[in-house]
Amino acid sequence: MGNTKTITRSAAAAAIASLALASCSTSAEEPSESASASACTAVDLSGDNTVAWGDTVEEGLIVGSLLPLTGSLAFLGPPEVAGVDLALAEINAAGGVLGQDLTVIHKDSSDTENPQIAKQSVADLTSDGASAIVGAASSSVSLSVVDDIAAAGIVQISPANTATALSGYSEFYFRVAPPDTVQGSALANLISSDGNESLGILVFNDDYGISLRDVVVSTFEGSGGTVTYGTVGQEFDPAASNFAADVQNVVATEPDAIAVIAFDQTKQIVPELVAAGYDASKLYFVDGNTASYEADFEAGTLTGSKGTIPGANASDDFKACMGEAYGEELTEFAYGAESYDATILVALAAVRGGATDGATIRDNLAAVSGANGGTECSAYAECAQLLVDGEEIAFKTVGGSGAFNADNDPSSAFIGVYEFDENNNPVWVDAVFGEV
Secondary structure (H helix, E strand, O other), rough: OOOOEEEEEOHHHHHHOOOOOOOOOOOOOOOOOOOOOOOOOOOOOOOOOOOOOOOOOOOOOOOOEEEEOOOOOOHHHHHHHHHHHHHHHHHOOOOOOOOOOOEEEEOOOOOOOOOHHHHHHHHHHHHHOEEEEOOOOOHHHHHHHHHHHHHOOOOEEEEEOOOOHOOOOOOOOEEEOOOHHHHHHHHHHHOOOOOOEEEEEEEOOHHHHHHHHHHHHHHHHHHHOOEOOOOOOOEEEEOOOOEEEEHHHHHOOOEEEEEOOOOOOOOHHHHHHHOOOHHHEEEOOOOOOOOOOOOOOOOOOOOOOEEEEEEEOOHHHHHHHHHHOOOOOOOOOOOHHHHHHHHHHOOOOOOHOOOOOOOHHHHHHHHHHHHOEEEEEEHHHHHHHHHHHOOOOOEOOOOOOOEEOOOEOOOOEEEEEEEEOOOOOEEEEEEEEEOO
C-alpha cells in the first residue's frame, strides 16, 4: 500500500556468529540480513547461549509489528521498531524459539486519520502467518483492528496502549503499558504537588485523550484542585488545522497550569499558547507528546515544563543497544523497552506452551510474565532454559511492568516523569510506581 512500509527480520543460523545487529531496512517485502551477537552489553548476546531445546517445531514463530512508521505518532516508530529488533537479536542469538529462528515482519499502523493502513497491515500480517502482533501504539488504532486480530486467532500485545476501554477487551489482547488510570493519576498528582490549584486541559476528541482526561480530572479535583477548562464537551477535533480558538478559551480561564493531551497537534498548540502570553513552563504533557521539540521551537520555549511516559527509565546501555539494533542513533526512546518486553514475552510464551500458534501464546503469556510466581529472570536464554527445565518463570521486564492480571493489563507499572531542558528535550527526573 502506498505509504505502508514492510520490513522483514529473519535470523539465519549460519550468519549468527558474524553479523552485527540487523539494521532497519525499509525495502518492502525484502528479508533483511540476520540479527546476531554483538558487543552490546544491555542484553546477553555474547558467548554460547544456545538453549538445549529438545524437540523442535516444524515452523518458526512469526511476529508482526503494527507500529507508527507514518502519521502523527511516527516519532514513536523508531524506538518501538528498535525494541522489537533488539529482542529479535537476543532471541535468535540464543537459538531462536523452539529450535527455529524467530521472524519479525514490520508493518505500518499510521494513525486514526489513515485507518485503512492499519486494516491492510493486519490483513497482510494474517496472510503472512503471524501468530502475534506487537502494537499498535495508538489506542484508537488498536480499537479499530483488535476484533480483526482476535478473529484471526492472533495475539495482540501493545507496548503503548493506555485507553481504559481496552482493559479485558479480548482474550487475545494484552498490553505491557498500564491503563490511563495509572498515568492519569500520576500526572494529576504531579501537577498538584507542583503547587497548582487550578488546571486547564487541552484535549483532543479521541479514545485515548478522553480516557486520560477523565482520570486527570477526577484525580485533580479529588485532591482539592479546580479544572477550569477541558471537561466534557470542550475537546478539540484531532483533524483541526488551527487551534487558536481552543487556546484562547483555555487561557481565558487563567489556570495555574495547562495539560496538553494530544499528539502531533502539540507543535501547533504550543506556539499559540506562547503567543497568547501563557508561561510555557506551566505546561504538562503526556506520553503522546512528551517528545523532543528541539527542531520545532526556539531554544528555551519549554524549559521547566513537564511530561509523563509510562515505563521505567531504561539504562544508557540498553538505549545504545536499541540504536544498534535499529541501525542508527535514536533520539526518542519512548516505548522502546516495552516493545522489547512484548516480543520477549511472546517468544517465552511459545517456549512454555511448546508451540508457536496464537492460542498457545495466549494461554501462556500470563504465566511467563510471573502471574504464577516462579523464578525471576531477565535474559531470554536464561528464561527459556528455565522453562525447558520445567520451571515456572517471572520475566523481569525492562519497562518495569508487572505480571498480567485478569484483564491482561500489567498488574503494576512505573510512570516516568520528565522535565524539558533548554533545548526543548524531555529529561527523565523521576518515576512513580503504581498498581493497576
